[in-house]
Amino acid sequence: MINITERHQFIINKVQKEGYVNVLDLCKALDVSSVTIRKDLKLLEDKNLLFRTHGGATVNNPYMTDRPVNEKEKLQSAEKMRIGAAAAKLIQPNDSIVIASGTTVLALAKSLQPRESLTVITSALNVALELLRHKDIEILQLGGVLRKSSSSVVGPYSEHILNDFFCSTFFLGVDGIDLEFGLTTTNSMEAHLNRQMIANSQKTVVLADSTKFGKRGFGKICALEEIDQVITDTGISDHTARALESMGVKVTIV
Known part of the structure; x- marks a missing residue:
C-alpha cells in the first residue's frame, strides 16, 4: 500500500491532467476507502491545491464572482439562445409568467413570439425593454433597488409587489448549480427575491448553460429538489x- 504522500501526489497529478477526479475512481485506483479519499481531498483543498465538489474535486474554482451583465452576455451566447428558444416553447397562450434577471433568461425574452396575450412579471430592466416590442405582452416591472451589474431590481419593495400575484411558471437564471449546495447567485438580495418568485409560481424552470454546473455563488436561492426543470446545453x-433526474428534476438538453 502506498503512503499518504504518494497518494496525495497521485491525486494532484490526476486532477491536474484531467481537470476533475471522482471519489469512487480514486478509491479503486488507490485501494482505500471513500472516507480516506475525502480526508485527502480536504487536506489538499486546505493547501489550495484543488477544490472539492460533489463526489470529487476539480482544479477550477467553483466560487463565482459578480460580473457586469454586458460582459456575461458575450459568454456561451449560442448556447444561451438555444436554451432561451427551448424555454419559450413551454409558454402557453394567455399565460402569466415570471422572468428573473440574467443573460440566459434575456435570451428567452428575445425568443418570445406570443400568438395570444401573455403577462410577464420581471425584475430585469433589459428583459422588460426587450418585451416592449410585443403588443400582446403585458409587462409588470418590479420596483426596488437597482443592481447596476445585472440591470435588475432587488429588495423588500419588489418582494412586496410579488405577494399580490401567482404565476404558472418562473424562469430562473443562476450563477451556480451545485449538486450539494443547490442553486446560487452572486448577490444575497437577488437570491432572496428569487426565493419569493419560486413561492409565487406553480413551477420553476432553470435556464443555465453547462458552465454553471459545479459553481457556487455567494447567495443561496434554493435546494435542487425545489425546482421542476433545468434547460441546459450538451x-x-x-x-x-442523472443526479438531477434522481432528485425529481426534469433535464432538457438543447
Whole structure:
C-alpha cells in the first residue's frame, strides 16, 4: 500500500491532467476507502491545491464572482439562445409568467413570439425593454433597488409587489448549480427575491448553460429538489444529468 504522500501526489497529478477526479475512481485506483479519499481531498483543498465538489474535486474554482451583465452576455451566447428558444416553447397562450434577471433568461425574452396575450412579471430592466416590442405582452416591472451589474431590481419593495400575484411558471437564471449546495447567485438580495418568485409560481424552470454546473455563488436561492426543470446545453455531464433526474428534476438538453 502506498503512503499518504504518494497518494496525495497521485491525486494532484490526476486532477491536474484531467481537470476533475471522482471519489469512487480514486478509491479503486488507490485501494482505500471513500472516507480516506475525502480526508485527502480536504487536506489538499486546505493547501489550495484543488477544490472539492460533489463526489470529487476539480482544479477550477467553483466560487463565482459578480460580473457586469454586458460582459456575461458575450459568454456561451449560442448556447444561451438555444436554451432561451427551448424555454419559450413551454409558454402557453394567455399565460402569466415570471422572468428573473440574467443573460440566459434575456435570451428567452428575445425568443418570445406570443400568438395570444401573455403577462410577464420581471425584475430585469433589459428583459422588460426587450418585451416592449410585443403588443400582446403585458409587462409588470418590479420596483426596488437597482443592481447596476445585472440591470435588475432587488429588495423588500419588489418582494412586496410579488405577494399580490401567482404565476404558472418562473424562469430562473443562476450563477451556480451545485449538486450539494443547490442553486446560487452572486448577490444575497437577488437570491432572496428569487426565493419569493419560486413561492409565487406553480413551477420553476432553470435556464443555465453547462458552465454553471459545479459553481457556487455567494447567495443561496434554493435546494435542487425545489425546482421542476433545468434547460441546459450538451456540455452537461451524464453524471450531473442523472443526479438531477434522481432528485425529481426534469433535464432538457438543447
